[in-house]
Amino acid sequence: MKITVTVIKADVGGIGGHTRPSDGLINAVRNLVKPQVRKDGKGLLIDSYIGYCGDDIHIVMTHTKGINNSQIHGLAWRAFEAATRVAKSEGLYGAGQDLLKDSFSGNVKGMGPGVAEMTFEERPNEAFTIYAADKTEPGAFNYPFYRMFVDTLSNTGLIVNQNLAKGVRITVMDVEKGKVATLNMWEDKPTLEAALMYPGRYVVSTVTTKDNQPILAASTDRLHNIAGTYVGKDDPICIVRTQKDFPATEEAGSAFNNPHLVAGNTRGSHHMPLMPVKVNSPASINYAIPIVSALVFSMHNGRLTGPVDGFASADWDYIRNIAMKRAIAIRSQGFVHPATLVPDELEYAAGYRARMSVLWSKMRPIPGSKPNAPKQGQKPGQRPPQGNRPQGQRPGQRPQQGNRQQQGQRPQQKQGQRPQQGQRPGQKPQGNRPQQVQRPGQRPQGNRPQGNKPQQGQRPGQRPQQGNRPQQSQRPQQRPQGQKPQGQRPPQQQKPQQQQKLQTSPTKSEPKAEVKVKKPRAPRKKKTETVAKPADTTTQSSTTTSPKTETST
Secondary structure, eight states: OEEEEEEEEEOOOBTTSSSOOOHHHHHHHHHHHGGGBOTTSOSSBSEEEEEEETTEEEEEEEESSOTTOHHHHHHHHHHHHHHHHHHHHHTOBTTTTTOOSSSOOSOOTTSSSEEEEEEEEOOTTEEEEEEEEESBOGGGGHHHHHHHHTOTTTOTHHHHOHHHHTOEEEEEEETTTTEEEEEETTTTHHHHHHHHTOTTTEEEEEEEETTOOEEEEEOOOOHHHHHSSOOSOOOOEEEEEOSTTSOOHHHHHGGGSSOOEEEESGGGOEEEEOEEOOTTOOOOTTTOOOEEEEEEEEEETTEEEEEEETTOSTHHHHHHHHHHHHHHHHHTTTTSTTSBOOGGGOTTHHHHHHHHHHHHHTOOOOTTOOOOOOOTTOOTTOOOOOOSOOTTOOTTOOOOTTTOOOTTOOOOOOTTOOOOTTOOTTOOOOSSOOOTTOOTTOOOOSOOOGGGOOOTTOOTTOOOOGGGOOOTTOOOOOOOTTOOOSSOOOOTTOOOHHHHHHHHSOOOOOOGGGOOOOOOOOOOOOHHHHHHHHHHHHHHHHHHHOHHHHHHO
16 A cells, blocks of 8 residues: 655744744644544545644644645645744744745645655555754755765664665755755765765755665755745754664664754854754754754554654763753854854855945955955956966966967057058068078078167167168068169168178178178179189189199199
């Protein structure tokens, strides 16, 4: 027989603060739920149980209508509405606090109340435990769940129970983005551990066996994500099936015997240990330490037997003492983190931002420093947008040598230099380019001033401008590369052609003092004719004077 177990809880009012619901609230809920439990089977429910943990009322219902049933959820919503009316008439604090919507829309999920439910084939001796917490968030169950289903040091059944030794499937919910991921044990164990490091965002929602038998279901709603502001902590609740192929009741319960630090406490803005308490315990006024209670049930044909108070025995008194010692120790740290939550997790974030706005209004730059003032449209503390950075350059890395201009940056020009006609900005001027044999750092060859005198407008000791770029108001003389002007006088500030020819040849650089400058002479004829005449003269003279010279020649 398939049975659905549904647990829905809500905070609709407390006596004198967030302590416990009044008897009038509990009776209002009971009066609406109990009539739906009928022996003739004409009611919505097979059985039910109503209790509380702190200021949260929880309704346990068994039925055959499956999960997310609008009739079952609607019954719980009407019961909480009736309790809210009583809370307002009694003047209770936080009346209707968790009812964040005005009207029921078919499912209480996303409307404020917490929901945990599962459908399964009932075993002959079905056993399960309901853990209800107050003054904390859904991530408070992450650590106990990990000890139940992953940590063999805490649960030996993960070794000796053949079904559990195969591993389980754990569904993790991102409560900020509303997405889920299914992780398989044991291959996804490191991934699960990484997710559970952040219980404020990643929460275990369900656990099943490898053959899809449901073991655990937990509430995961975060109220501030629904209301947009703080209206109280989420106060999670969960169902854990126990015995046989699942963790033993004692293995599941012992996962809570190490009171770990959770988010919550007064104003929902502190870290405090999760203390196991007895069933139907009020929240403590000693800074409202987070609490959890255990309701142990047996079930047959949907009929409930119990609950047994799982944390009522004397050994849990010792665990409660440990929790209180840890609570006093961390509360003695006051407001300093990690006693309080980080600013992004504070439930009263609006008040914190108001204090910080006063601080920032008093901030002044440090004398002698150059503060990075935010650009227009950039918020304080926001990283500047990535851009205008050369491709492949890491943040904080020096630009590569070569002074490559960045995208959208105009090249810098030296004073007194203008681009030639048809020359683009940043482009080297054409003409008088150094030959291929010119080494890096060597002065360009050609057109060196006579006597190494400074050019017009050039200071003594200053190197001549590379490439003989035309000075201001002077146009460059354009001619084909490699062609020498014939019968043309050199322009002002240019070398004679003879000197230009000497410097054109790729020879080693010599000291300036040894350079001999010859006087310019008229241009000669072609090189072949000029070389041929001296050769004939030499031959004739050598023939006339001495035959030996001719032979040697």
